[in-house]
Amino acid sequence: MPLSFYNAIGVTNHLYHIGAVYGGALAGIMVVVGLIILLIRKIVIDPVRIHATFADFYSVIALLIISGIGLYMTLFQNVTPEEFDYRSTIGPWFRSLFTLNPSYQLMSEIPVLFKVHTLLAFGLFASIPFTRLIHFYTIPVAYPVRSPQQYRSRAQYKKNK
Numbered sequence: 001m002p003l004s005f006y007n008a009i010g011v012t013n014h015l016y017h018i019g020a021v022y023g024g025a026l027a028g029i030m031v032v033v034g035l036i037i038l039l040i041r042k043i044v045i046d047p048v049r050i051h052a053t054f055a056d057f058y059s060v061i062a063l064l065i066i067s068g069i070g071l072y073m074t075l076f077q078n079v080t081p082e083e084f085d086y087r088s089t090i091g092p093w094f095r096s097l098f099t100l101n102p103s104y105q106l107m108s109e110i111p112v113l114f115k116v117h118t119l120l121a122f123g124l125f126a127s128i129p130f131t132r133l134i135h136f137y138t139i140p141v142a143y144p145v146r147s148p149q150q151y152r153s154r155a156q157y158k159k160n161k
Contacts, residue, residue: 028071055131
């Protein structure tokens with residue numbers, strides 16, 4: 001959101017910073033922990049590992065690295081006295097991409113870690129058509145009204161035969 005929007009609704013820089021640090025840290029921790037659990041599950045549980053592809057591992061590991069960098073920047077770089085104000089550089093640059101008029105000069109002076117975070121995110125975004133992340137584009141409109149699926153373990157099925 002443009003800085004003028006926050007000023008118009010009365011959000012001060014300090015209030016924004018508090019919300020960004022605490023809210024971003026909480027969300028980042030939840031995402032990183034969830035991705036670690038997902039990765040461990042893909043490695044340890046045999047039926048999941050058997051059906052996991054390279055693209056599945058790539059997606060989870062890429063998300064974990066990107067989220068980890070974002071969490072690191074939130075926890076350690078945005079709480080220092082020399083915090084980086086991404087709202088006046090990265091935010092306008094990102095919005096300029098959507099207007100098809102990129103302002104590349106806005107990215108020239110940002111810290112390297114922010115650039116790495118952005119490049120990795122673009123790489124993950126480019127991989128969407130080749131991974132299961134493509135399901136991101138589906139809208140499950142029939143899901144609430146579909147017939148329930150029944151799951152039975154193979155061990156129980158063999159025992160009943």
